[in-house]
Amino acid sequence: MKAQTQDLRLKPRTPSGAWHLGGFCFGQATGDATKAAEVRAHVEWEGQRGLNEMGPVKLVAFDAREQRWGAVRDTWGKEACEDKIDSANMVRLLNKTKVKFNFRIQVHQTSAPRDWHFALLTCGEVEQAPMVLRLEATKGALNMFAANSNFDSSSCPVTNASWFAAASDDAGFWVLLVGALLLGASSVLCVLVCRQFRAKGKGEKSSLQLPPPAVSGAEPVIGRPCAAVGEEKIVDGQIRANPQLSEAATANSSEMASPESDV
Numbered sequence: 001m002k003a004q005t006q007d008l009r010l011k012p013r014t015p016s017g018a019w020h021l022g023g024f025c026f027g028q029a030t031g032d033a034t035k036a037a038e039v040r041a042h043v044e045w046e047g048q049r050g051l052n053e054m055g056p057v058k059l060v061a062f063d064a065r066e067q068r069w070g071a072v073r074d075t076w077g078k079e080a081c082e083d084k085i086d087s088a089n090m091v092r093l094l095n096k097t098k099v100k101f102n103f104r105i106q107v108h109q110t111s112a113p114r115d116w117h118f119a120l121l122t123c124g125e126v127e128q129a130p131m132v133l134r135l136e137a138t139k140g141a142l143n144m145f146a147a148n149s150n151f152d153s154s155s156c157p158v159t160n161a162s163w164f165a166a167a168s169d170d171a172g173f174w175v176l177l178v179g180a181l182l183l184g185a186s187s188v189l190c191v192l193v194c195r196q197f198r199a200k201g202k203g204e205k206s207s208l209q210l211p212p213p214a215v216s217g218a219e220p221v222i223g224r225p226c227a228a229v230g231e232e233k234i235v236d237g238q239i240r241a242n243p244q245l246s247e248a249a250t251a252n253s254s255e256m257a258s259p260e261s262d263v
Contacts (some may be wrong), residue, residue: 018076023120027140028109
């Protein structure tokens with residue numbers, strides 16, 4: 001992998017300057033290791049004052065996840081220095097007094113290959129002087145991309161990586177998963193509550209029904225009872241006659257009215 005070099009000329013009185021240096025696509029660590037790549041940074045400063053007397057000047061790195069590079073890419077030229085630092089994976093203060101110095105950067109990545117963006121930030125006034133910053137990937141780089149490029153695209157080669165391994169490293173994946181679980185649990189709870197209310201309503205309805213009649217097959221009579229069929233009506237002051245006595249009296253009267261005849 002070739003080294004990537006970016007020549008910078010810092011401007012004075014720039015309280016929040018940002019230079020995108022490009023970056024690399026790093027693979028993922030294998031086995032029990034977490035270190036996926038290594039980068040060596042070479043700095044050459046030609047100013048009259050030391051970097052420790054200005055700025056501060058910082059080298060930062062962002063991986064391609066939404067909560068890292070995704071949080072600053074759309075407002076790269078507008079956000080303040082502190083806002084970019086809050087989203088960075090790595091922040092290295094360049095405060096050496098030497099004209100030339102170098103240091104190593106170790107990249108730890110276990111979930112999936114992804115791009116890493118490097119940038120130089122000036123969080124205060126700096127001297128106007130040439131500065132050369134060279135980034136050289138010595139281990140684990142799968143690809144590289146130039147400065148001010150790949151803001152919205154990836155330089156990593158397409159691989160058959162596990163979708164769960166790639167998604168589980170993203171905070172948005174877990175938020176979506178928890179939201180789906182809560183939605184499912186609330187739906188089940190609503191169904192159980194509805195069933196309980198329906199069962200309670202049926203119980204109250206059955207308790208309001210009339211009890212069955214005492215005699216099986218008998219129907220309740222509503223209103224004034226009717227007189228029995230064939231029963232005579234008795235008027236006040238009338239004496240009810242005995243049918244047998246009436247018939248006997250009629251027979252006697254017939255005998256008395258007809259005289260005996262001899263033939």
